[in-house]
Amino acid sequence: MKILVTCKQVPDPDIKVKLNAEGTGINTDGMKFVVNPFDEIANEEALRIVTKLKGEVIVLGIGPKAIQTQIRSCLAMGSNSGIHVVTEDTMDSDCVARILAKVIEDEKPDLIIVGKQAVDDDAGQVTQIASALTGYPQACYACKVDAEEGKATVEREVDGGIETVEVNFPAFISADLRLNEPRYASLPNIMKAKRKPIKSVSLDDLGLTLSPKVNMVKLSAPEERKAGEIVESVDALVDKLINEAKII
């Protein structure tokens, strides 16, 4: 069984991001980069599936040289090999999905597991676009996956509750928060990962010429809320809510 997972490099989500002085991007001073948490969950799920069904996990990363660190992090969790599509170009979700679709065409995985959204741009489109382009079914927002030969039963977290679907392979699954808790890479595995192969390819190698359909025009900070106040007692709170905020 062959599973392809994606691995996006994102700024550490626990650090509040700020605009740079020019307002053209984010302030990267002292920034720490990590694997997109949802992609880590995707990688973990792939590892659990191949533990059960025997197979390999290939990690796909797209971006400049520096993102190789994140591919290595996924390999350190146990994945077998990586593919690094090396590019400095600005990508939107559509570009990424088209690269993913081409890699899928070449690698022919049974299952493609992608994080449901990247915590930097929060667009959440790649899985669905790639699914539409390839014609393989999608099971988005997976909180439980039961894979067997040729298909998977997936529970999805949707508005209103949990929906269960069955998808035939090849299929896409997008990983949601509660799908699993990713393992920590042990030191021996981190060392082993240094020797695992990462294939570098260019967009030319893939025969792709891409241009983003969505362009960032400018960034701004959202309006700050007016500073609030601390009230001393429940009585004071009730008074404020009724008489000042007039909300109850």
Next chain:
Amino acid sequence: MSVLILAEQKNGKLVKASLGAINAGSQIAAKAGIGYDVLLVGVGAKDAAAAVTNTGAGKVIVAEDAKLEKYLDELWADTIVDAFNAAGATYLVGLATTQGKAVLPRVAAKLDAGMASDVIGITDGGNFVRPIYAGNINAEVEIATDKKVLSVRGTAFDPIAEAAAATLEDAPVNGDPASYNKTFVKMEEVVSDRPPLTEARVVISGGRGLKAAENYKIVEELADLLGGAVGATRATVDAGWIENDYQVGQTGKVVAPDLYIAVGLSGAIQHLAGMKDSKVIVAINKDEEAPIFSVADYGLVADLFTAVPELVEKIKANK
């Protein structure tokens, strides 16, 4: 050229946020000097059509067929693509609900259109504003393709004002459910008597400070007193104290009620992303350093186990 707005319905009842999406669509249409239509899909769509007839749309298009009974993203997307093309539309506006988020990018791909997710504003120049980095930054984006798709955050747009009536039109469902290599197995719904989280005027959320699942009853009592909905944090859902459907946050539900009371929750970045646009925020937490106090209009540093029951009593006394 026109704007097509995908409204949502469930069992014949309109999902209220659809009226916000129609507002957003009408703004885009006005800026582009074109008209707009509303599309409803699914079993019950015809029943829900009445709720969107008087919204200034040219047509209300209804795609209803027994094939749609067992929900499939793929069939939904194909149905929308067909309706979009039949209507001669150039913009597709939908909601950033889990359904909208799963379906709209598929439609965008099939239309070779760019898509902006979770739009919270439309600029004078016809660009779209959307939150990134868990809402810490707003990005103005331009969709460069002729056809444009967007999902809008329901809480960011007021419901469209009542306007002239539209004509009703049927749309076909051409797809074959058996052709997608996917089967709908079942839907397990969370049933509640309280208002839906994304529509409630008041939301009371409980976090890890509640210490145990059964203590949600403290939150529930306050919610029922104020006619509100109950919300939760990632921590409590992960702990199994409450269903995922209640999670408020960057990857859960985004809410903007008139009143948001945060009980025993610290206010992680990802949680704030889901509620920081609430009109009035109240925080009750015994930790004065909790980040939630930085967004609260009124903060009470107190033990929730005494403060919330006291709050319930005092509100009752004032009624």
